[in-house]
Amino acid sequence: MSHFQREFAVTLPAGRVRFGPGVRHDIGAEIARLGAERALILTTPRQADAMRAFATEAEGRVVDVFAGAKMHTPVSVTEDALAEVEKIGADCLVAVGGGSTTGLAKALAYRTNLPQIIVPTTYAGSEATPILGQTEDGIKTTLRDPRVQPEVILYDAKLVTGLPVAMTVTSALNAIAHAAEGLYAEDRNPLSSVMAVEGMRAFADALPRVLADPGDLDARGETLYGAWLCGSVLGQVSMALHHKLCHTLGGTFDLPHAETHAIILPHAIGFNAAAVPELLAPVAEIFGAGSAGRALHGFAARMGAPTRLSDLGLKESDLDRAAELATQNAYPNPAEITPQGVRQILEAAYCGRPPVR
Numbered sequence: 001m002s003h004f005q006r007e008f009a010v011t012l013p014a015g016r017v018r019f020g021p022g023v024r025h026d027i028g029a030e031i032a033r034l035g036a037e038r039a040l041i042l043t044t045p046r047q048a049d050a051m052r053a054f055a056t057e058a059e060g061r062v063v064d065v066f067a068g069a070k071m072h073t074p075v076s077v078t079e080d081a082l083a084e085v086e087k088i089g090a091d092c093l094v095a096v097g098g099g100s101t102t103g104l105a106k107a108l109a110y111r112t113n114l115p116q117i118i119v120p121t122t123y124a125g126s127e128a129t130p131i132l133g134q135t136e137d138g139i140k141t142t143l144r145d146p147r148v149q150p151e152v153i154l155y156d157a158k159l160v161t162g163l164p165v166a167m168t169v170t171s172a173l174n175a176i177a178h179a180a181e182g183l184y185a186e187d188r189n190p191l192s193s194v195m196a197v198e199g200m201r202a203f204a205d206a207l208p209r210v211l212a213d214p215g216d217l218d219a220r221g222e223t224l225y226g227a228w229l230c231g232s233v234l235g236q237v238s239m240a241l242h243h244k245l246c247h248t249l250g251g252t253f254d255l256p257h258a259e260t261h262a263i264i265l266p267h268a269i270g271f272n273a274a275a276v277p278e279l280l281a282p283v284a285e286i287f288g289a290g291s292a293g294r295a296l297h298g299f300a301a302r303m304g305a306p307t308r309l310s311d312l313g314l315k316e317s318d319l320d321r322a323a324e325l326a327t328q329n330a331y332p333n334p335a336e337i338t339p340q341g342v343r344q345i346l347e348a349a350y351c352g353r354p355p356v357r
C-alpha cells in the first residue's frame, strides 16, 4: 500500500550529526559549542586507556573518564556513574563506544538532563534514538523519552577500523534489522522508508569492502552512514517480531545482542515476507535475488556471520519456552504470530537452515 493512502507523521530529532575521519579530534570545540566545560567521558573497561589519551585532546574541557559501561545498562552501574557526575560537577556527557556505552550516557541524561555527545565505535545505532533500555534485578525495561535523545553525534570512520571483523559483521546485521523491520512498521512514513532503504544499500555496498580491507576509511565511513540511517529508522518507528524474538533470547537466555540479531533476522523477515512481499521487495533487491529472507540469509553467510543459535549456547530444549515467551503479549506484526509459527522460525535459526522465503 502506498504511504499516501495512510495517515502518517514524521518526528525528527533536533540533533547535530557530523561525519568524517578524524572528526573526533574536534571534541573540545563540540563540548564548548554546548556551552559546557566539565565533561565526563564514558566508555567500557576495554576502551579505558584509549579514552584517557582522548581526554587530553579536549582543550581542558574533560574532567574525568568513567570506564564502567556494561551490556544492558544495569541501573547499579548508572548509579555509580551518577555519583561521579555529581562529584566532579559534570555539565556534559561524552560517550565513546558501542550501544552499551551510549546506553549509560542516555541513562545519565534521563536522570540529569545533561547534554550528550556520542562518538560511536559500533553500528548499533542507539545514538540516533530516544530509546533507553535498562536492567534492574535481571529485568530489562525500555522507555522512550526526548531527554534520552543525544544532542551531538560524531561519526569518525577511524574509530571503527579497529572493530574486529566478526563484530563488524554482526553489528552491521543488527543495524540492518532496524531498517528491515522499519519497512513494514505500522507507523512508518515516507522518510523512514527512504532512510531504511538507503541504510541497507550502504551496508550492502560497504560491508564487503570493509571485509576485504578493514582499514578502508571510505568503506568504514559508508557503514557509519548506514548505521546512522538504520538507527534513525529505529528511533522513528516501532519494531515487531524480529526485535521481540531477539529481546526474548537476550533477556531470558542471555544470548549476545548483535549475534542473536544476525541469526534471527533472515528468518523473521522471511516469515513476514509471506504477508507483505511488496514492502520487503527492496530487501530482496538490495541483498540478492529471490525473496527477502533468503537474500538476507545469503548475504549474512557470505559475510561470515554466525547462522545457528545452537552455536550461541541455546539448547534445543529451550525452543518451546522461547516460543511461548515471544508470543505471550500481543503486538503489531504483518504476519499473524502463532506459537507454532514462532517455534518454526526458532527451530530453523537453531539449526541454521535457510528460511523458506
Ligand code: NAD
Binding pocket: 044, 045, 046, 047, 070, 071, 072, 073, 097, 098, 099, 100, 101, 103, 121, 122, 123, 124, 125, 126, 127, 129, 130, 131, 132, 133, 159, 160, 161, 162, 163, 164, 171, 234, 257, 258
Ligand atoms: P557493546 O557496546 O556492548 O560493545 C561490545 C564490546 O565491544 C564491548 O566490550 C566494547 O568495549 C567493545 N567495542 C566496542 N567498540 C569497539 C571497537 N571499535 N573496537 C574494539 N572493541 C569495541 O555492543 P553493541 O552491539 O554496540 O551494543 C549493544 C547494546 O546496545 C545492547 O545493550 C542493546 O540493547 C543496546 N542498543 C540500544 C539501542 C537503543 O536505541 N536504545 C539500539 C541498539 C542497541
